[in-house]
Amino acid sequence: MPQNFSNESGKAPDCAPALAAQLRISEYSYNLPEEKIAFYPLERREQSKLLVWENQQIKNSAFTALPQWLNKDDLLVFNRSRVIRAxxxxxxxxxxxxxxxxxxxxxxxxxxxxxxxxxxxxxxxxxxxxxxxxxxxxxxxxxxxxxxxxxxxxxxxxxxxxxxxxxxxxxxxxxxxxLPLPPYLNRKPESDDALRYQTVYADEAGSVAAPTAGLHFTPEMLAQLEQKGVELAYLTLHVGAGTFKPVKSENLAGHTMHQEDYLIPLETIEKLATCKGKIVAVGTTTLRSLESALLTFHQTGDLKNTLTGQWAAMNSLNKSEIITGVCYRGMLEKMQSEGLAFIEGSTSLLIAPPYKIKAVQALMTNFHQPESTLLLLVAAAIGENWKEVYQYALEENYRFLSYGDTSLLFL
Missing domain, CATH: 2.40.10.240 (QueA-like)
Structure with a gap:
C-alpha cells in the first residue's frame, strides 16, 4: 500500500459559503473541568463506559456491552492507522x-x-x-x-x-x-503509552495522533462482534497534528481545516455496498474518510487522487440528495470496472451543522474538547442534542478526551 501523509498547510481550494459566517464557534462550547479529563488510560481497554444515544434518549452502558447495541449484519468500519514516534x-x-x-x-x-x-x-x-x-x-x-x-x-x-x-x-x-501524546495531556509519554495509545488492529504507520475511538477495542471484543454476525471493515487515514488545532476565529468562515490523506480498500467498499444493517463509523477519522469519499464521488464520479475541499459538505446542501446505498454501489462498480484496489484521496472536509451525515447511520466517538471541529462533527451527527449528551456525561462522571470513555451515537 502506498504511504499517505497529512499536509498540514490545509489550504482549502473552495471559498467559505455565507452559511459558515453564521456559525459561531462559541455556540459549541461547554465547561470542561480538568478533573473530567482522562490523563491516563484505565487499567484495561474494555473498562470504559459507553454512552448510547438512540431514539432521542440517553442510555448509560459499558463498553463490554457493545455487542448488545448492535445487530447481525451491522458493519463497523475502523481506521487502522498506526501512531509513529514522531x-x-x-x-x-x-x-x-x-x-x-x-x-x-x-x-x-x-x-x-x-x-x-x-x-x-x-x-x-x-x-x-x-x-x-x-x-x-x-x-x-x-x-x-x-x-x-x-x-x-x-x-x-x-x-x-x-x-x-x-x-x-x-x-x-x-x-x-x-510518542506524540495530545498536548492537553500535558505530560511526557510513559511506558504504558506505547501500547495503550495504539489500537490493537493498527498496522499502517503514519499518524501523529491516535484514532482514539478504537482504543477501547480488544481482540476478544472484535471476536465477539464477529460471532454475533457484525461485519468488520478497515480503512486508513493518517491523523495529522491539525486534529488538535483550535478554532480561534469567531465563526467558521475564518477557520482553515487541516488536510489529511485517506485510503479505502476494495474489500471495505464491497462491505459498504452490500451492508444489510447499519453502518457504524468507529471514530471521527473514519467518518471523515467515508463522508469525503461519498461526497466527492457523488459530485465528480472520481475515486483516484481526489481532493475534498473544506466546504464540500456545506456546498452540497442545496444540491441533489445523496442516496448512500446507491453511491456505495456506484463506487464498487467503478472500482471493479477500472480494476482499482483502493480509493485514495486527500480531504480538508469540515463536517458541521446544518449538514446531515450521509455515509453512516451511527458513530462511535470519545468526548471532545469545547469549541473544536470534532465537537462540530458530533453536532452534525445528533444536532442540538449534543448539549444534553455532554451535560449528562459530565454529571455521570464520564472521562473525557483521548484516554476517556466513549459513546455510540445513532443518527
Whole structure:
C-alpha cells in the first residue's frame, strides 16, 4: 500500500459559503473541568463506559456491552492507522534542547536510502543555527542526524540521515523517537503509552495522533462482534497534528481545516455496498474518510487522487440528495470496472451543522474538547442534542478526551 501523509498547510481550494459566517464557534462550547479529563488510560481497554444515544434518549452502558447495541449484519468500519514516534529531541552544540515533530514526508514515494526530508514543527527553532547539524545516538548505536533545508511558514523542511541503511525511517523513529501524546495531556509519554495509545488492529504507520475511538477495542471484543454476525471493515487515514488545532476565529468562515490523506480498500467498499444493517463509523477519522469519499464521488464520479475541499459538505446542501446505498454501489462498480484496489484521496472536509451525515447511520466517538471541529462533527451527527449528551456525561462522571470513555451515537 502506498504511504499517505497529512499536509498540514490545509489550504482549502473552495471559498467559505455565507452559511459558515453564521456559525459561531462559541455556540459549541461547554465547561470542561480538568478533573473530567482522562490523563491516563484505565487499567484495561474494555473498562470504559459507553454512552448510547438512540431514539432521542440517553442510555448509560459499558463498553463490554457493545455487542448488545448492535445487530447481525451491522458493519463497523475502523481506521487502522498506526501512531509513529514522531517527536525527536536533539541538543545543539551550545546545549539547547530542540524538539523536532515529524509531520509528513516531502516525497512519500521516494525510496528511503538512509536520507529523507520531512516537514516538521520545531520547538526552540531560534536556538538552532541554520548550518548546524544535530545528532542523536541510541544505546544500540543507531545514529540520526538532522539538518534544516528551508522553511514554509511555521513548518521546517528537515533532512534526516542515519547510519543503518537496513532501517526504514519508521524504524528509526521507533528506535529514537517519542510518542506524540495530545498536548492537553500535558505530560511526557510513559511506558504504558506505547501500547495503550495504539489500537490493537493498527498496522499502517503514519499518524501523529491516535484514532482514539478504537482504543477501547480488544481482540476478544472484535471476536465477539464477529460471532454475533457484525461485519468488520478497515480503512486508513493518517491523523495529522491539525486534529488538535483550535478554532480561534469567531465563526467558521475564518477557520482553515487541516488536510489529511485517506485510503479505502476494495474489500471495505464491497462491505459498504452490500451492508444489510447499519453502518457504524468507529471514530471521527473514519467518518471523515467515508463522508469525503461519498461526497466527492457523488459530485465528480472520481475515486483516484481526489481532493475534498473544506466546504464540500456545506456546498452540497442545496444540491441533489445523496442516496448512500446507491453511491456505495456506484463506487464498487467503478472500482471493479477500472480494476482499482483502493480509493485514495486527500480531504480538508469540515463536517458541521446544518449538514446531515450521509455515509453512516451511527458513530462511535470519545468526548471532545469545547469549541473544536470534532465537537462540530458530533453536532452534525445528533444536532442540538449534543448539549444534553455532554451535560449528562459530565454529571455521570464520564472521562473525557483521548484516554476517556466513549459513546455510540445513532443518527
Amino acid at each position: 517527536r525527536l529531541y536533539f541538543f545543539t552544540n551550545s546545549g539547547a534542547q530542540i524538539e523536532v515533530f515529524c509531520l509528513y514526508p516531502e516525497s512519500p514515494e521516494k525510496p528511503e536510502k538512509s536520507v529523507m526530508t520531512w516537514h516538521c514543527m520545531v520547538g526552540r527553532a531560534s536556538k538552532w543555527k541554520d548550518e548546524e547539524i544535530l545528532c542523536l545516538k541510541n544505546e544500540a548505536g543507531l545514529e540520526l542526524s538532522a539538518q534544516k533545508r528551508g522553511r514554509n511558514n511555521e513548518l521546517f523542511n528537515i533532512e534526516f540521515s542515519w547510519n543503518r541503511s537496513e532501517f526504514s525511517f519508521y524504524q528509526v523513529l521507533e528506535a529514537c523517537g517519542n
